[in-house]
Amino acid sequence: MRIDGFRKDKAVWTLISVLIFIFFFMFIVYPIFSILKSSIYENGAFTLENFRRFFGESYYSSTLINSLKIAVVVALCSLALGIPLAYFNTMYVLKGSTAIQIITILCSMSAPFVGAYSWILMFGRSGAITKFLSDVFGFKMPNIYGFAGIVIVMTTKLFPLVYLYVCGAIKNIDNSLLEASESMGVVGVKRFWKITFQLCVPSVLAVTMMVFIRALADYGTPALIGEGYRTFSVEIYKQYMGEGGNSHGFASAISVVAIAITAVFFFAQRYFANKHSFKMNALHPIQKKKAKGFYNVFIHVVSYALVAFSFLPQVYLVYCSFRKTTPSGQSFIEGYSLNNYRLFFARMGESVWNTLLLGGFTLIVTISIAVLISYLIVRLPSKLNNTIDTLSMLPYVIPGSVVGIALVISYSTRPLVLTGTFIIMVIAISIRRMPYTIRSSVATLQQIPITVEEAAESLGTTRGRTFLRITIPMMSNGIISGAILSWITILTELSTSIILYSSNTITLTLATYNFVSRGNYGCAAASASILTFFTALSLVLFFRISKTKDLSM
Secondary structure (H helix, E strand, C coil): CHHHHHHHHHHHHHHHHHHHHHHHHHHHHHHHHHHHHHHHEECCEECCHHHHHHHHCHHHHHHHHHHHHHHHHHHHHHHHHHHHHHHHHHHECCCCHHHHHHHHHHHHHCCHHHHHHHHHHHHCCCCHHHHHHHHHHCCCCCCCCCHHHHHHHHHHHHHHHHHHHHHHHHHCCCHHHHHHHHHCCCCHHHHHHHHHHHHCHHHHHHHHHHHHHHHHHCCHHHHHHCCCCCCHHHHHHHHHCCHHHCCHHHHHHHHHHHHHHHHHHHHHHHHHHHHCCCCCCCCCCCCCECCCHHHHHHHHHHHHHHHHHHHHHHHHHHHHHCEEECCCCCCEEEEECCHHHHHHHHHHCHHHHHHHHHHHHHHHHHHHHHHHHHHHHHHCCCHHHHHHHHHHHHHHHCCHHHHHHHHHHHCCCCCCCCCCCHHHHHHHHHHHHHHHHHHHHHHHHHCCCHHHHHHHHHCCCCHHHHHHHHHHHHHHHHHHHHHHHHHHHHHCCCCCHHHHCCCCCCCHHHHHHHHHHCCCHHHHHHHHHHHHHHHHHHHHHHHHHHCCCCCCC
């Protein structure tokens, strides 16, 4: 009976592996193949004309160069801001460090294009601060549109990721290493570069790649504040959504180039990360110390100023949501009211319900599959499960708009038509967020001793029952925390959903973008404020459930 039970249990897990493989093949491998086919086949004939057009005409190829410039500069600026802030907050006693932590996380979790919209309201040609400086001091604000504006907005949204990753790395450093270096005369800036930074290199490489890919693939920010500065993510959208649908092949070709570029950088990062890979375990965690004199003032001023500057756009949006607007909602006037919220719920109120419904289903799919995959990878390694692990990482290197286009091309005709449905939105966002959830679930499972599960199985319990009754409960804190953080990223998804949504599946993020695009600033501010509220509420739940005031990666 035990042998029969073992075989049955093994068959069940093999079936789970096969079903997950089929899922990834259908919604990752096949769509990538479809977009590649669309780029090189037109009217049933093989052609490289789309690629020749992209690389041969500077009007199009320049968009790739522009995007690479943005990604590189944003990554460097994010490192320059995030690393010092993480160092100050983990090595020294900072008054209000908890507030700094929470506000920094809020900055990282909001949609970048929302920041772009707020920057336009504050520092645009008719922005509030622009007018104030001009009327009172006669000072003319520099142009915030184009390359500079994109870099500023993206940096303020992405440097918090660097902060979180580097905080996590520094907290894993054993204090005895720093004490030993200090006894040898290596202190101050020299100790930072020689010891602290070198120990953080794996985390720095990982987060640099994440920031680079997000900056490279972002659609909303350059679309709103870029003006004449064209990027390939915006060009993909324009070509695919062009009138008559005659540019689908060309949009697919640009998408293939985008996949190739991000894949090259991803594997380069993996190569260097593996070369510098090592594990740290802080037996003696770093004890924060109080800085003295001018240095104490310096780290407080820098930390407060950086966090306040980054958080200002969100605060200003909430303020604008209560300002009165003209009947059309396109201009702010003197006075305050709740009219922007009334107009929002009258015009796009269903987007709140859609966001909660879409987010809920997406979260269930993402967490369920991620937990199963993490178990297969850690506890049941095999060629099939290793293949699943590799496939699950593909969406990490594919821009969101490309994922959307690939799914539309693959599932807009029979036998399986999903385009315009709720299901395709759930699938698209799930596979986009799954790589992060899988990695966090794997890390959580690796910390659980396998002996606990082996003891249960030795008493006659099947592996499946052990997984449900022992493994998952032991992973529960990590799963719940990961679910809340995944929920926040699902709330702010734009790049994929803007390709896939229909009038019945519009979300808060899409509603905000549509209001901004139409110049309806009052409703846009109200919509963005509701989105910020959901983000803040989710973070409060995270801190309550995880029983910590600290979030690092």
